Amino acid sequence: MNHVIKNDPDSEPEEMDTQGADDATIKAKDVKMIESDEVAYENQVNAVVNGREVNAVSKNCDEPMEEDEARSEATFSFTVQSISRLKDTVLSPPTFVRNLPWKIMCMLRTSQNQERQVTKSLGFFLQCNAESESTSWSCNASAELRLINNADTEKTFQRKIQHLFYSKENDWGFSHFVPWSDVLDTDKGYVKDDTITLEVSVSADAPHGVSWDSKKHTGYVGLKNQGATCYMNSLLQTLFFTNKLREAVYLMPTENDDTMKSVAFALQQVFYELEFSDKPVGTKKLTKSFGWETLDSFMQHDVQELCRTEMELWHAELLKELTPEPCPFVDNNKADERHQTKCKVCRRWGDHVKEMHIKPRDIYWKNSDCQRWQSDPWQIAKLKNEQDFTVLHAKDYHILFKMAKEHGRRLEELEAGQDMDKEIQWLNDIVTCMKDELGSSKDEWASSKDDIANLEKVVEQLRQSVKIFEDRFVESQRDKKPTGRTLLFMNSGQWKVGGPDETDESGLLNLIKNCTRFDDLVNSKLTRKNFPFKMLEIRNCVYHNRDRDVSEEDLKQNFINMTEFVKDIRKTGKKANADPVVQALKQVRSLLLLYLQSYVNCKHVEYMSSRVEPFYDIQLNVKGKRNIHESFKDYVAIEVFEGDNKYDAGEHGLQDAEKGVWFKSFPPVLHLQLMRFQYDPVTDTNIKINDRFEFPEKLNLDKFLQTAEPTAASYTLHAVLVHSGANHGGHYVVYINPKGDGKWCKFDDDVVSRCTKQEAMENNFGGHEEDVSVKRCTNAYMLVYVRDSSLGELLQTVTENDIPTTLVDRLQEEKKQEAIRRKERSEAHLFMTILVLLEDDFNGHQGNDLYDSDRAHSRTFRVKKMTTLDEAMDLLAENMKIPRQQMRPWPFNVRTNQTFRPTKELVLYPNKNGSVGSLLKKAENFVEWTEDGSGKLRLVEVVSNKVFCIQRDDVQLECLNTGGTKSYRVEEVPKEELIIGDDEMLVHVAHFQKVKRREGEAELLQTVTENDIPMTLVDRLQEEKKQEAIRRKERSEAHLFMTILVLLNDDFNGHQGNDLYDSDRAHSRTFRVKKMTTLDEAMDLLAENMKIPRQQMRPWPFNVRPNQTFRPTVLEVEQEAHKTIQDLAETDSSWTIFLETLSVDSGLTRLPVFDKERDVLLFLKMYDPKTKSINYCGYIYAAITTIVSDILPVLNERAGFPRDTPLILYEEVKPNFMERMENYDLALEKIFDELMDGDIIVFQKDDPNMDTYDLPTAKDYFRDLYYRVEVTFRDKSIPSDPGFTLDLSQRMNYEQVVRAVAQKLNTDPYLLQFFKSQGFRDGPGNPLRCNYEGTLKDLLVYFKPRQQKKLYYQRLSIKITELENKKQFKCTFVNSNLKEEKELVLYPNKNGSVGSLLKKAENFVEWTEDGSGKLRLVEVVSNKVFCIHRDDVQLECLITDGTKSYRVEEVPKEELTIGDDEMLVHVAHFQKEVFSTFGLPFLFKIKNKEPFAKVKERMQKKLELTDKDTEKMKFALVVMGRPNYFPDDGEYNINLEDFLPNSSQTGGGGAIQTRPWIGIDHVIKVPKRARHPYLEKPIKIHN
DSSP: OOOEEOSOTTSOOOEEETTOSSTTOOOGGGOOOOOGGGOBOTTSSSOOBTTBOBEEEOTTSSSOOOSOTTOSEEEEEEEEESGGGOOSOEEOOOEEETTEEEEEEEEEEEEEOTTOOEEEEEEEEEEESTTOOOSSOEEEEEEEEEEOOSSOGGGOEEEEEEEEEETTBOEEEEEEEEEHHHHHOTTTTOOBTTEEEEEEEEEEOOOBSSOOOHHHHHSOOOBOOOSSOHHHHHHHHHHHTSHHHHHHHHTSOOTTSOTTTOHHHHHHHHHHHHHHOSSOBOOHHHHHHTTOOGGGGGSOOOHHHHHHHHHHHHHHHHTTTTSOOOOSSOOTTOGGGEEEEEOTTTOOEEEEEBOOOSBTTBOEEEOTTTOOEEEOHHHHHHTTOOOOOOOOOTTSTHHHHHHHHHHHHHHHHSOTTSSHHHHHHHHHHHHHHHHHHHHHOHHHHOSSHHHHHHHHHHHHHHHHHHHHHHHHHHHHHHHTSOOOOOEEEEETTEEEEEOGGGGSHHHHHHHHHHOSOHHHHHHSHHHHHHOTTTHHHHHHHHHHHHHTTOOHHHHHHHHHTTHHHHHHHHHHTOOOOOOHHHHHHHHHHHHHOEEEEEEEEESSSSOEEEEEEEESOEEEEOTTOOBHHHHHHHHTOOEEEOGGGOEEOGGGOEEOEEEEEEEEEOOSEEEEEEEOEEEETTTTEEEEOOOOOBOOSEEEOGGGBSSOOSSOOEEEEEEEEEEEEETTEEEEEEEEOTTSSSOEEEEETTEEEEEOHHHHTGGGSOSBOTTOSSBOSEEEEEEEEEEGGGHHHHTOOOOGGGSOHHHHHHHHHHHHHHHHHHHHHHTGGGEEEEEEOOGGGGTTOOSSSSOOTTTSOOEEEEEETTOOHHHHHHHHHHHHTOOGGGOOOOOEEEOTTSOEEEOOOOOOOOOTTOBHHHHHHHHTTTOOOOTTOOOOEEEEEEETTEEEEEEOTTSBGGGOOOOTTEEEEEEEOOGGGSSOOTTOOOOOOOOOOOOOOOTTHHHHTOOOOGGGSOHHHHHHHHHHHHHHHHHHHHHHTGGGEEEEEEEOGGGGTTOOSSSSOOTTTOOOEEEEEETTOBHHHHHHHHHHHHTOOGGGEEEEEEEEOTTSOEEEOOOOHHHHTTSBHHHHSSSSSEEEEEEEEOOGGGOOSSOOOOOTTTEEEEEEEEEETTTTEEEEEEEEEEETTOBGGGGHHHHHHHHTOOTTOOEEEEEEEETTEEEEEOOTTSBHHHHSSSOOTTEEEEEEEOOTTGGGSSSOSHHHHHHHHHTEEEEEEEETTSTTOOOEEEEEETTOBHHHHHHHHHHHHTSOGGGEEEEEEOSSSSSEEEEOOTTOOSBHHHHTTTSOTTSOEEEEEEEOSSOHHHHTTBOOEEEEEEOTTSOOEEEEEEOOBTTOBHHHHHHHHTTTOOOOTTOOOOEEEEEEETTEEEEEEOTTSBGGGOOOOTTEEEEEEEOOGGGSSOOTTEEEEEEEEEESEEEEEEEEEEEEEEETTOBHHHHHHHHHHHHTOOHHHHHTEEEEEEETTEEEEOOTTOOOBOOGGGGSOOTTTOOSTTOGGGSOEEEEEEOOOOOOOOSSOTTOOOOOOOO
16 A cells, blocks of 8 residues: 655645545555554564554453444544554554444555655544445444544644545545654654554444344334435425324225325335334335336435425325215206215216205205215205215115114214204104105115015104104103113114113124124214224225125124124224214324414504415525524514505505414424525526524424414424435435434434434534535425424324224235235246136137137136146146046147137157157147047158158157257058058158249349359458457457567657656557466567567566656566566556667677666656757666766767767656756765666756747756647537647646637637537537636636547637627528528627617628618517617617527618508418418518509519419418408408507507518418428438
């Protein structure tokens, strides 16, 4: 691991990741941990690290680790011993936080500044989970890193970090935590006995992507994120932990809902899983019920919008049974007697004719279409009756039971003597009314005599019940004391009256067992008391089953089995409740709705207007507000209407008034939406407001109420929804106080963790980070408060007993079915389906073949694919109860003529190692023998509809292959073919048909042989085939090979950059060798291929130095000869070497000896300031003790200078860093800071006049080279312009860049305008002003390092300085003949007028012969002339947008003067509809009383139309958008008054378009639609 820092050590220590790409980074995987038993001093027993002694001991090594490894924060320390001898990286033992190991990592960091001064500092990092092989984990944490001061703990040096730790950045900290000198300075107090103590306090969020058991650590589970559904997850958790709301969700009636489409049921599933699951819960079914697709789950929405949408949807779900729907059975002729109700026949809501029966308080109505009597619960509800009427068919005599029990219920609710006489009278009215109906229209009530008899019997029973009630009433009146409530129910066909003694459990069970009709049980008071949750479900079930003609005995038996359920309900002790739908609805409304009164109050008159409205939440302003109280004050602030803004008080006129709002009431659950996203008019975008906004844990809102409520409006904070990010997106989490006791949890999608109150509240106020000037983008966005007076009730625990049993059963069943479906999907590839059709299934088929696959009733059997035919037949016999010998399968096959018919084709499954004989034995069970046949089978092989051979019985089946046109046929041997005599033979007979070819067709279809193909093409194709085989082999063996790149001395010539060569341009020789090739074998290969003896060449491998330079280094060939190329190379793909060879002119037979201990290899470059170029001057061997002055003659000789020429020498250290050699009397080892093989000396002539050059020294040249960049310039006006490339310096200013481009284009620099390149797409962006003060580097800042740098330009007709002071005006020009149309781009002065614009245009237009020589500016909107602009109109008033454009046109001579009886009218082209205008509109002069035929003739001449063209046109006067066509007979004469605007058309400022205009209707046939869709692109082959 390389810890050398590149640049300035005097700069401030910066927080940095140690896993960056440059040499200032640390790769955690290279960290070497020094174990405690390996730390030692030099020359002692202990271990030595890099020649320096190191000792590292953890302060808490011997202390027991805290048991809670899931804790959110911890403080731990690490003592580093022998700090003065620290050379390598040391790590502390792990400390577990959030179940992840955290370690302190420290090391000595060295760097060099520009003056090549080495500085040292202490690197201090926090490492997390570095040893994990997983790449998906992440953990967000903040920490405080401390260097403990042993002398004074108050002077402890500390710095803070915050980072998202993950696999590629698992350590974070400071490369320069403190200077090394301060660490070792005893006066500073950090070091004591050569040891220092490092301490870390870390606070971490729960990690993602690791095994984190939320249920274990918090008791709660999270929700899975589908892509970008964190906002929905946060809101769902908030609603879930409002326990009363959760109960309301469970009470939603969803038993009849579609599982896949019901939002309510999906919400119930999510809540149930959140309550009872141990793992994170998925929300795919919920989003699917929303109607969302997969893409919708990856689009983040606003949580406040979702909250309101869910509340409205929730409310709609609860009311869906009550929501009116249009009914087809509606009599629209009797609107005065119509009201909304639900029809039992069509099951829809609609307007039905009503007739009043019985009493006004009880309304029964008769549907005019279906002729059924029904009860109307809504009319009763309007009359404030509490009865729960259910819609029933009147022909069903259960209506009588219903009516009796409804009124009997009223008797039950009354104490004796309380209006009992009225109730008895109502019951008598029912009996009388029904008796009358029974006698008058029996056919309407029943369809059989038995039904009539039953009805009469019931009526009589009702009369007896009336008498019982009367007796009871008389008795109660006589005793003068209440006798308690009574119960009316039917037992064994008789009506009975029960008292309080029947309300015990035994009485209830007895009632269930003895009721002959469950209707009586459902509607009895006793049942309602003991079935608090099931009333709606039971009633719906009864009526649903009754519609299906289920017998009463079945109903009775079904509900007798519910006895145990009744017992469970009795044990809960719950009181009787209302209908669950109504109950759930009331809960939602009462929990969330607040009421707000808005008012306007006049000051000087007694007038006030007010309105009370319900809301589900409150939106509070954040901008400019410090806390919630200030926002509430702003919410109720009074707005004063006075002065010009007075209030219209109706009959009182305009009055001074005050407008404001008051809160009428606050709900138990208060949702506060913080308006952090607002529109910014300055930037014309929505922005997020990250200002600090405080909210308390306890909130009192009494002072904002209009009148005080019975309980104080004191609230406790329950949930904080937090948004991190900006306007374009981000992440949502929610902090919830589940029980309202101050113990907070953080819900971050699928991860739930405990957190502190500070994390939940103070950290989400927003504002500025500590010690940072940037505002934090993480802050609260939505708050949920719970009223203290309802806290216990709202947050009481929801148990499984509180969930309806039917819902639990349905969810459990749904879970089982999902498990089954999941298993089926995972095993689907193992199974297939057998579809079985019987002969009867073909009956009734009216189409082709035998059946319709969409309608036929087929029996389906799911079997494994490996099931044998024998096993499948057994399965069919077993399931269809048919003996095997009585059934035969006929597989359906698709014939060649595309029909689908049964066939005799057999699919047999013999043993794999069987023979043809065993196969035929199997086939005997499936064939149909002929009468008096031979009873023997044979196997015939058929190829291309011809018999190929007869297979013998002993042939093995594995020798038979089917493919192509080959098939096998089992056939019965005819009797006459059993014996073949000596003079007999079996021959093959096949059918064929002679095809009559047309003339010349035989020649066209004759066979093409290989001789017909050119030999050159054959050879080329064969060679291509061989090369493809070689390439395929190379690709398959690529992992076994690597490449040796060989560079010779001559390959360095011409290189103008750093180091010795450019990898993209240098000519290197490539050799592909196996990675296991030894160096000795590689040298032999090079010697053989390059024709150079081994003793005359020496390899110098290129290596990357710590300072990122790439230089040759020494290699001892003799000692390393046995090593493989893979071991010697730095990478597994290639090995680059400089191959030193013996010069032919040297006269030697072998290379001179190189002593790696005493010699050094130096490369030489010469810089010429005149040409600003570098010349390569070869290399030299020199002893490290050589005096620099001794090599100067060699340098002069290589450069071609006289031997005594004075030289300036530099060492090329790294890019943009050249160090000059001052003292030439020093040895090489002393003048170089770190002398290494491959170092480069750059020299130049010491010229006294070199200051006259642009780049006088080599140091200037390399600094300029460092900032060099290739920039491509493209012409903006040419769409596919490849452009040209210039080599420029990033330090060049705008003027220098412009001059360089102008020189290339050979134009004036001031006639060029430049544009930035857009970062998000390939194209020009905003133009650059000519006074741009930045550098070229600033213009290229958004480009990636290897991305092509581009700028755009355009040539100008005027100078750029003049252009920027003018307004660009685009328009079109047409001459007086309406023929010449071209686009003009004019540049008038910004404060100019239309006249100055037309003056400019005169220089660019082409005048017509004998024209007027005068121009005008016409405004065109949607291909119609809108107006003619006067010359004095200012240009700043002209705006081009949408369909508006401007046209400069030459005024025709005849239009220069307009007489009193003349007018210019607008003419436009249209097709069919007047709004479908197209083409070029124009102005035309007409004269009063001129025949339109003459006008038409002049117009034809102006447009140069033929008579045939004119016949296809119709002319119309368009007034107010309606065309009035001129008569074809030409009798119409122009009347100028027809072309004047009327009063309703004026107001357009004199615009011509508001006046009537002449339209030319073109009768054009509609062209055929294109074969391909509009958006389909045509196929293009570009090569």
